[in-house]
Amino acid sequence: MNHIAIIGGGPGGLMLGLLLQQRGYNFTIFEKSDGQNHQSQGGSLDIHGDTGQIPLKEAGLIDAFNKLARFEGEDTKIVDSTGQIYYEDYGDGEGERPEIDRGELCDLIRSHINTTSIKYGYEFESLEQLANGNCEVAFSNGYREQFDYVIGSDGAFSKVRSYLVDVDVEYTGISMVEINVEDVKQQHPNLLEYNKNGKMMALEADKGLLAQLNGDDKIKVYVSYRMAEAELDDYKQLSQEALRNQLLSDFEQWDEELLNYIRHMSNEVLFRRIYRLPIGFNWETNQSITLIGDAAHLMSPFAGEGVNMALYDAYLFVKALDEYTDDMTITKKYEQAMNEVSSNSAQASQENLERMFSEDAAKKLGDMFTSMD
Numbered sequence: 047m048n049h050i051a052i053i054g055g056g057p058g059g060l061m062l063g064l065l066l067q068q069r070g071y072n073f074t075i076f077e078k079s080d081g082q083n084h085q086s087q088g089g090s091l092d093i094h095g096d097t098g099q100i101p102l103k104e105a106g107l108i109d110a111f112n113k114l115a116r117f118e119g120e121d122t123k124i125v126d127s128t129g130q131i132y133y134e135d136y137g138d139g140e141g142e143r144p145e146i147d148r149g150e151l152c153d154l155i156r157s158h159i160n161t162t163s164i165k166y167g168y169e170f171e172s173l174e175q176l177a178n179g180n181c182e183v184a185f186s187n188g189y190r191e192q193f194d195y196v197i198g199s200d201g202a203f204s205k206v207r208s209y210l211v212d213v214d215v216e217y218t219g220i221s222m223v224e225i226n227v228e229d230v231k232q233q234h235p236n237l238l239e240y241n242k243n244g245k246m247m248a249l250e251a252d253k254g255l256l257a258q259l260n261g262d263d264k265i266k267v268y269v270s271y272r273m274a275e276a277e278l279d280d281y282k283q284l285s286q287e288a289l290r291n292q293l294l295s296d297f298e299q300w301d302e303e304l305l306n307y308i309r310h311m312s313n314e315v316l317f318r319r320i321y322r323l324p325i326g327f328n329w330e331t332n333q334s335i336t337l338i339g340d341a342a343h344l345m346s347p348f349a350g351e352g353v354n355m356a357l358y359d360a361y362l363f364v365k366a367l368d369e370y371t372d373d374m375t376i377t378k379k380y381e382q383a384m385n386e387v388s389s390n391s392a393q394a395s396q397e398n399l400e401r402m403f404s405e406d407a408a409k410k411l412g413d414m415f416t417s418m419d
């Protein structure tokens with residue numbers, strides 16, 4: 047493997063780039079955005095000791111990560127719509143799953159990659175696999191280059207994936223209106239006191255308020271619904287005021303403390319439909335193309351595994367590189383290891399989704415957390 051293209055500079059692509067750089071490989075990361083928008087794809091992420099933290103250790107970044115990570119961010123509270131608490135853990139700040147904001151994580155990894163190895167504003171468009179196995183890669187800005195290996199880390203709606211397998215993402219049945227409560231220390235101390243330093247999950251049948259304190263003094267709240275795929279469009283069309291009123295009316299019977307998350311929402315709103323790839327799907331190994339992260343195994347976020355898997359895939363890939371010499375074997379070994387780990391996570395994510403959007407959801411999730419203590 048002499049000349050590698052990494053398509054997509056999210057956490058997975060960046061981690062892989064850094065690990066390749068440290069091993070002396072010639073690679074380029076092509077990212078379609080301008081590199082400024084890491085925040086817009088999820089807020090605070092918990093990085094697990096047995097997966098996501100391993101590549102950070104491998105890359106020598108664990109001390110820097112530990113300085114940025116919020117160990118107190120593991121605080122967890124689970125309530126039902128009346129506010130009845132089914133689980134609470136305000137930890138000792140020494141857990142296995144500290145939190146970091148997505149932007150900070152990406153910046154940390156990126157700051158150790160040579161700037162010449164990342165090209166922003168390059169949107170992958172297509173590739174052609176040549177007779178010698180090499181790939182001619184084309185970007186929407188007209189740039190083309192040949193590589194002997196291409197890794198798709200281009201996320202949920204990966205275009206690279208279509209060169210390996212014909213599979214579409216599936217709607218999980220869950221949609222979210224992502225809202226934010228800003229400047230919580232100064233402006234909303236009571237809500238902060240209620241939320242504590244980590245996650246607050248309020249669940250009842252087909253709805254939920256999933257709140258998490260982020261590092262920038264805001265609480266991000268995923269107002270979540272089991273709903274038909276098209277229904278979110280009705281919410282997108284509303285003015286800010288009308289949206290707030292709609293959310294308040296959807297959660298009308300819920301406890302006053304919980305409604306405060308909606309009452310204090312700022313104008314920063316995103317609309318998200320949650321998709322997944324079929325659990326455990328795979329493809330025939332190709333000697334010159336593979337996938338990591340969401341591109342390979344998009345799963346719902348309800349087990350907090352997605353970013354951990356993306357980082358860990360990067361690690362599994364370079365471990366196969368360290369151990370084997372021919373590209374076909376490297377790819378096969380990597381894909382076997384990746385599929386094994388990620389299909390377990392995808393299964394756990396799906397089980398959590400079913401648990402969290404069902405009758406007695408708060409009790410079921412609370413029992414699960416209690417059993418893991």
Ligand SMILES: Cc1cc2nc3c(=O)[nH]c(=O)nc-3n(C[C@H](O)[C@H](O)[C@H](O)COP(=O)(O)OP(=O)(O)OC[C@H]3O[C@@H](n4cnc5c(N)ncnc54)[C@H](O)[C@@H]3O)c2cc1C
Nearest residue numbers: 054056057058078170200201339340347350351352353356
């Ligand atoms: C609402 C929500 C909450 C989440 N919460 C959590 C959580 O708590 N914990 C957790 O572990 N995970 C969570 N996730 C999932 C997590 O964000 C993803 O699993 C993770 O970001 C995957 O990393 P990745 O590098 O594979 O892909 P991405 O982060 O999606 O990065 C892909 C990159 O590729 C770029 N790209 C896309 N197409 C192209 C193209 N054609 N050409 C060039 N570049 C391209 C994109 O701009 C992006 O930078 C959440 C996701 C959502 C939607």
